[in-house]
Amino acid sequence: MRSQQSRIRTRSTLKQAFVLAVGVLTLLVMPACDQISIVPTCPSPETSPSDYADIGSAVWDGNVEAVQRFIDEGSDVNATDLDGNPLLLRPAGRGCSYDISIIEILIDAGADVNATDVEGNPVLHEAIWQSQIEIVRILIDAGADVNARDGDGDPLLHEAIWRKRSEVIQILLDAGADVNARDGDPLLHEAIWRGYPELVRILVDAGADVNARDDDGAPLLHEAVWRDHVEVARILVDAGADVNASEDYRNPHQPEAIFTGNAVIVRILVDAGADVNATGANGNPLLHQAMWRGQINIVQTLVDAGADVNARDGHGAPLLREAVFHGNVELVRFLVDAGADVSAADAYGNPLLHEAILRGQIDIVRTFIDAGADVNATDAFGDPLFHQAIERNRANIAQLLVDAGADVNAMDASGDSILQVARWFGRTEIVEILREAGAVE
Template identity: 25%
Template sequence: MPLGTIDVDIEPLDPESITRGNVNDGNEDGVTPLMRVALTTNDIKHVKSLLRKRANLDQQDKGGNTVLMWVVKSLFRLKNETRCEMKLSILDLLLNRGADVNLADNEGYTPMMIAAMGNDEKSFAKLVNKKAMVELTNQNGETALHLAIKYNASTTIINSLNSFYQKMNVRDNNGHSPFMIASFRRKLDLMRTYHDKGVDINEFDVKGWTALMYAVNCGDADVVNLLKELGADFNLADSHGKTALEIARILQNSTMALLLRKLGAFTNNIETNAWMDKLQKELNLYDFDDKAATFDAHTSESTGIDFELLESEQPVGHNPEVEAETSSSISSQRSTYLLHWASIKLHDMLETFRRIVSPIFSL
């Protein structure tokens, strides 16, 4: 949901008290009588009454919301099926009277984006039928497809949006394509779909990270294994020259490091190689390829690997003969990667909170 919200006066408004002279007058937030009535009533005749008085369908409040936007926002908060159907009839009325389906709010969110974020298949389908534009972007460069994946919309909504794109490499302002967001959300089947459509699975975002690097940062073995299956390059370096294996070492994630090595990752970084050598010796992995043949980062039954040691909170030691980073340097780098991950999660949580917490509590 857009960060800006407007406190809507949800007290019932008698449409008969509104005249043609004041039908488009907004309150201090620019909310018009039509917006108020559309939000607070389930009786379509009240909305029709204001439309007969020439209420402006596309007038925007100070947040850029139109009456269409407010109705779409209200729909996915309603739990009562009867009330949902009544509200959908109001949506149909607005659409049939020519409400602009592509008019965005101040942050660039369109009704289609809101429907996708709210996983509202019915209003989404109605907007598609009215030729709502799927390629529009909000201020973050996100399309309805980005948002549908990000907010775990249904397969129906995502597949509908997929069908409109010839190329699936459209990126938001962070450089994230639908494929990358699918990897963040662990949507493995969707990742396969985009791979089959020819997306670049090794693409870098604006921070110089690939989908693999994010998966390593989050310790997600399923995504890492799938990326290997799809042919991802495990030895690319980020904008700071760090490979996925080096990120695992900085995070002291022994399990992930061993998985990466098993899947073909290597590095010329002296510190990382020294750490890996010591780790393998401590685990008696002298013949690493053979010992790790059945390695799975999600199980403790892998051949020849002591997972209690692998998952120990104690950091693996470093070879004193190798020019090593200081513990403070390692801690600093580890914190950087963790903060990088945490900032993304925090932003998503905040945006979800603002989406769910609405001024329309009585609906």
């Protein structure tokens, strides 16, 4: 008897494998779509209803008449097939018209719709996996538990989200599936992580907690921002996600948006009330991150929203120094126009003008001077700014300082005149500039 069942099953499997191969080739030339519906391959059973040895082989082969005959003769509809799986499993995943009839016959005869396969997956899981929408409805109407979990302990809704089955998701939710169930992470996390706006909206509309946190303790909005999912972030924010939520190692939300350079997400967060003067775990304000990456459009968004251009980074340096350090003239000018203090000193006591001279950034030096920077300021060692121009042989910058009224007879911290220092370094061009301006030894 068992060998006969095996022969029938093998013949049926080979037939379906051939049809499936043809189906796969067809799918390869079909246009891609957001949600794939599995098209069943349904060869007609060739075995006579009277030739099946048991109900399992009849179900496997899809022979409705034979299945009914076995049930009428008292066969156990809760028996298992050769693999140890419920009789409902095979037709639930295959989804042919005769499978639907078989499922209805088995259910009417008392088959357990919540039975699980050898891996611990409920029958409903198989229908969801194969996107058999009609069968999903039949099983649910017959009492299948929509909040059951698969063999890995994940909610069935997780499977539908992972497979991007929007219609199945809606069916499960309408039947009472817990939208806030977790698989470790909240179910909403899966849709966010994969960047599925349609699914995120379905879950949010069904009551998913947009302020839930993932298994690492991170707010879900972090995931959308970090992965650059603009529409997903917008949906979460519109649904009330806390734009100022933070976590230990990645906070607040905005650094992720700035890191990815997504000005649109930054704008979404700012418009929703994000704190533009918040600092990250390293103590750096948001502006610092944007300056470090040279993202002037994001800097402008933050400044327009009230970010403090005179804030200091986690090391105590003015934010303007970051723009000077990278030689970003456009950014320096924007910050200066926005009110950044050009006479501020860095964490070591060096004026920002000192940094610009050291790096030979003549356009930034000119910008600072035009904005009123003190050309007679001294560095952290007490040396005049001329000192740095001389050491680096920046004759053009020395001329700018002279033209701006810098004291050409200033003394350095050792009591030496600027002219003496220039002669010792052999800076003949600078010596000439200083002498013409009235410098004496």
